[in-house]
Amino acid sequence: MARVSSVLDITLFLCLITISAFHPTYSKPNGFSLKLIPRDAPESPLYPGNLTLIERIQRMIKFSEARSHYLDLIPSSNSTVELDNISLTLLRDNFFYMVQVGIGSPATLVFLLLDTGGSLIWTQCKPCQNCYLQATPIYDSTQSWSYRKLACNHPFCQGPRALYQCVNDECVYNINYGGGALTRGIASIEIFTFPFNITTTLRIADIVFGCSNDNRNIQFAKNGVISGVLGLSLNPDSLLSQLADQTQRRFSYCFVPFTEAQMAPSVVRFGDDIPAPSGAISTTPFATRPGSPFYNLYLLDISVGSRKLGFPPGTFAFSQSGTRGFFIDSGALISQLDQNANGRNTYREVMGAFQNYYDSLHLTRIGRVPEGFQLCYSYTPQFTQFAPMTYHFEGSNYVVDPRYVNFYNHEAGYFCVAMMPGNGKSILGAWHQQNMRLIYDLNTNALQFTPEICANDHP
Numbered sequence: 430m431a432r433v434s435s436v437l438d439i440t441l442f443l444c445l446i447t448i449s450a451f452h453p454t455y456s457k458p459n460g461f462s463l464k465l466i467p468r469d470a471p472e473s474p475l476y477p478g479n480l481t482l483i484e485r486i487q488r489m490i491k492f493s494e495a496r497s498h499y500l501d502l503i504p505s506s507n508s509t510v511e512l513d514n515i516s517l518t519l520l521r522d523n524f525f526y527m528v529q530v531g532i533g534s535p536a537t538l539v540f541l542l543l544d545t546g547g548s549l550i551w552t553q554c555k556p557c558q559n560c561y562l563q564a565t566p567i568y569d570s571t572q573s574w575s576y577r578k579l580a581c582n583h584p585f586c587q588g589p590r591a592l593y594q595c596v597n598d599e600c601v602y603n604i605n606y607g608g609g610a611l612t613r614g615i616a617s618i619e620i621f622t623f624p625f626n627i628t629t630t631l632r633i634a635d636i637v638f639g640c641s642n643d644n645r646n647i648q649f650a651k652n653g654v655i656s657g658v659l660g661l662s663l664n665p666d667s668l669l670s671q672l673a674d675q676t677q678r679r680f681s682y683c684f685v686p687f688t689e690a691q692m693a694p695s696v697v698r699f700g701d702d703i704p705a706p707s708g709a710i711s712t713t714p715f716a717t718r719p720g721s722p723f724y725n726l727y728l729l730d731i732s733v734g735s736r737k738l739g740f741p742p743g744t745f746a747f748s749q750s751g752t753r754g755f756f757i758d759s760g761a762l763i764s765q766l767d768q769n770a771n772g773r774n775t776y777r778e779v780m781g782a783f784q785n786y787y788d789s790l791h792l793t794r795i796g797r798v799p800e801g802f803q804l805c806y807s808y809t810p811q812f813t814q815f816a817p818m819t820y821h822f823e824g825s826n827y828v829v830d831p832r833y834v835n836f837y838n839h840e841a842g843y844f845c846v847a848m849m850p851g852n853g854k855s856i857l858g859a860w861h862q863q864n865m866r867l868i869y870d871l872n873t874n875a876l877q878f879t880p881e882i883c884a885n886d887h888p
Contacts, residue, residue, distance in 0.1 A: 459701045531622030533573030541659040548664030551639030552657035558643040564653040579616040614641035662722035678871035683883035710879045711825035723756040727823035733782035734816035755855040764858040765851035776850040802845035833863045
């Protein structure tokens with residue numbers, strides 16, 4: 430079978446709430462909404478049991494570190510290198526949301542990992558050659574009257590921009606995750622059902638997906654509830670691209686602060702279901718980067734408090750080889766700054782600015798903390814002079830409220846600047862997206878944003 434190398438990665442949605450369930454709430458002719466359920470919430474099938482807030486945040490940070498290491502392994506857009514050194518544990522823990530959907534007629538309910546940097550939608554599929562243990566029923570293509578194979582003359586399977594390959598008159602794919610993990614099967618077409626409640630569903634026909642009947646060394650979850658992946662990237666075979674008519678090529682979310690996430694779920698909205706922002710909205714264009722599934726942005730400079738650091742033009746630009754650059758990735762909890770951004774250690778410079786600011790206020794710096802952050806200080810509840818952080822994008826300024834610049838361990842009496850060093854990339858992570866309405870508009874090729882109390886965005 431021909432091999433089409435691909436990699437998983439998630440750029441939209443994280444919250445390092447790490448894996449969540451997607452449940453549709455309602456639909457309109459040109460829009461629909463989905464509820465995000467945190468991995469650590471009681472209604473998640475991956476609920477780990479009762480955890481304290483600090484324990485949940487610590488788990489999130491570990492997942493964020495795993496995702497960072499995973500993204501370090503992703504080759505450039507013009508590379509065909511396979512990821513031979515990625516561990517299965519890292520692969521499993523790399524994802525932060527999952528979606529519950531029905532596939533076929535009658536529908537088989539499955540849980541798919543949501544990957545906003547991925548493209549192909551795939552699920553384990555009978556008849557199996559090799560399938561891993563799955564706690565829920567495996568989708569059986571022979572039992573669905575609406576199933577059909579994707580024709581070899583489909584644009585996804587032939588021509589200069591083909592995503593898959595035709596072998597023995599079947600359109601096939603082969604995705605290699607490294608370390609011996611792979612999935613392969615037949616590109617197919619089915620009806621997908623998004624459950625709303627017991628009596629209401631949203632059914633969408635003619636979705637291209639992967640019927641994976643050969644899955645090796647893949648263990649997304651120890652209890653086997655995950656059956657595959659749902660992509661939401663810029664690529665043409667992602668859910669967002671395939672449902673352009675329903676989504677109008679627009680989606681939006683507003684992350685409820687992680688300290689409140691178990692009580693007030695976040696919602697992802699598509700098309701007409703995106704609310705009109707109540708306040709002034711800012712806009713910055715996406716950076717055009719051929720072959721990249723990420724939502725890249727033009728970052729010009731950064732401010733800590735009122736001090737603009739004055740990075741030279743092009744510091745955060747991506748290279749001709751497709752590396753470096755700056756992108757928004759809600760699949761990463763903690764924002765990252767490149768340690769070698771065109772010759773500048775931007776992480777060290779920004780952290781140095783924070784250190785100078787807090788040292789000038791005579792706060793006591795503390796050493797190693799369980800969360801692994803590098804710049805932490807003791808503080809009392811009376812201290813309120815926390816510094817904001819501003820990303821100066823092309824055309825607009827993205828101001829991160831001090832509440833979401835830092836990680837706070839109120840019980841232990843310390844806070845840390847919530848940033849991680851990047852290795853060849855800089856990322857606006859989900860921690861810096863809390864209580865911010867974000868609208869991804871692929872019609873105008875721009876990101877829109879405005880502060881919002883996200884807990885008021887009810888499903």
